[in-house]
Amino acid sequence: MPNVRKIAEEIVAREGGFVNDPDDPGGATNYGVTINTLRRLGIDANRDTRIDVRDVKALTRAQAVEIYLEHYFTRPGIAALPEPLQASVFDMYVNAGANAVKILQRLLTDMGYPSDPDGEIGPQTIRAAAMAYEAAPQHLVDAYGIARRNYYYALADARPSSRKFARSKSGGKGGWIKRAEEFIAPRYRLTDAQHAARVAAWE
Numbered sequence: 001m002p003n004v005r006k007i008a009e010e011i012v013a014r015e016g017g018f019v020n021d022p023d024d025p026g027g028a029t030n031y032g033v034t035i036n037t038l039r040r041l042g043i044d045a046n047r048d049t050r051i052d053v054r055d056v057k058a059l060t061r062a063q064a065v066e067i068y069l070e071h072y073f074t075r076p077g078i079a080a081l082p083e084p085l086q087a088s089v090f091d092m093y094v095n096a097g098a099n100a101v102k103i104l105q106r107l108l109t110d111m112g113y114p115s116d117p118d119g120e121i122g123p124q125t126i127r128a129a130a131m132a133y134e135a136a137p138q139h140l141v142d143a144y145g146i147a148r149r150n151y152y153y154a155l156a157d158a159r160p161s162s163r164k165f166a167r168s169k170s171g172g173k174g175g176w177i178k179r180a181e182e183f184i185a186p187r188y189r190l191t192d193a194q195h196a197a198r199v200a201a202w203e
Contacts, residue, residue, distance in 0.1 A: 004079075007087050008068040011094050014179065015064075018057050023161040028056040031064035032094055041071065068094055076101065077121040082133035084141050088183035092148055095179070099151070101125070107147045108132050145184035152176040153198060160203070167199050 015032030026034035035056050038045065045055040045063065072093045073079070078086050085104075092100035098119030105115040105125055113128035133140050156166040156176075166174040173181070173195050181189045190198070 004069060004073055004086075004090070005065065007090055008065045008073070011068060011091055012061055012064045014091075014182075015094070020053065020056075023164065028053045030056045030059045031061055033059055033064050033067055037067070037071075041067070043067070077126075080121055080126045081129050082140065084137075085129065085133065085144060088141060088144055088148070091179070091183065096151070103147050103151055104129065104144060107143055111136070111143075141183065142185050142188050145180055146188060149177060149180040149184070149190075152180060156199075156202070163199070163202050167195075167202065171196060171199075 012031045015029075018028070018030040020028040026036060028035045033056070035051070035053060037043075038055055038059070039051050042051070043055070043059075043063075044051050045060075046058040048054070068090075073086075073090050076093055076098075078090050078093065081089060081104075089100055089104060092103065096103075101119045101121055102117045105117040105119075105128075108115040108125070108128040109117070111132050113132045115125045115128040129140075136143070152166050156163045164174065165176045167177075168174050172192060173190070177190075177195065
C-alpha cells in the first residue's frame with residue numbers, strides 16, 4: 001500500500017505557495033488549492049464568514065494535505081486502481097480534476113480494455129485498469145504519464161495563454177511537462193530537442 005499521506009505532502013511541495021496568475025483558469029491558488037475549491041468545499045480558512053482570496057492566502061500546508069487526501073484521493077476512489085498507478089493519478093487529479101480519470105479511461109480503451117470516459121472510477125474502470133496492469137505491469141504507469149504529457153501539450157496547443165505552463169521562458173520544458181515526466185521512466189522522457197520540436201509551432 002503506498003504511503004498516501006507522503007504522496008499528498010509531495011504534491012503540496014510540488015504545487016508551491018500562493019499564486020494568482022490571471023492566465024490560470026483556477027484563479028488564486030495556494031499549495032495547489034484554488035479559491036473555487038475552497039468555495040465548493042465551504043472552507044473558510046480565516047473564519048471571517050466569507051471565502052475569498054484572503055482565505056486562499058491563509059490556507060496552511062497541513063490543511064492542503066488534508067483536502068487532497070479527502071477530496072482528491074479518497075472520494076474519487078483512487079485507492080481502487082492498481083497500486084503503482086495511484087501516485088500519478090492522484091497527482092493529476094489535484095492538477096486536472098476528473099480529467100485525470102478520463103485520461104486513464106481513454107488510455108485503457110486504447111489498450112483494448114473499454115472504459116467509458118466519464119471521469120468516474122467505477123466498477124468498469126477498476127476492472128479495466130486491473131486487466132491492463134496485469135497485461136502490461138511494466139508499462140501502464142509510463143503509458144499513463146505519457147498520456148498526461150500529451151494532454152498538457154494538447155491543452156497548450158488549444159489555449160495559447162496556457163503555453164507558459166508547458167514551455168519555460170527559455171524554451172525548455174515548463175512545469176506541466178516536468179510534472180508529468182516525474183512519473184515517467186527516464187527513457188520515455190523527451191529530450192530538450194524533442195520538446196523544442198513539439199512546441200515549435202507555438203508563437
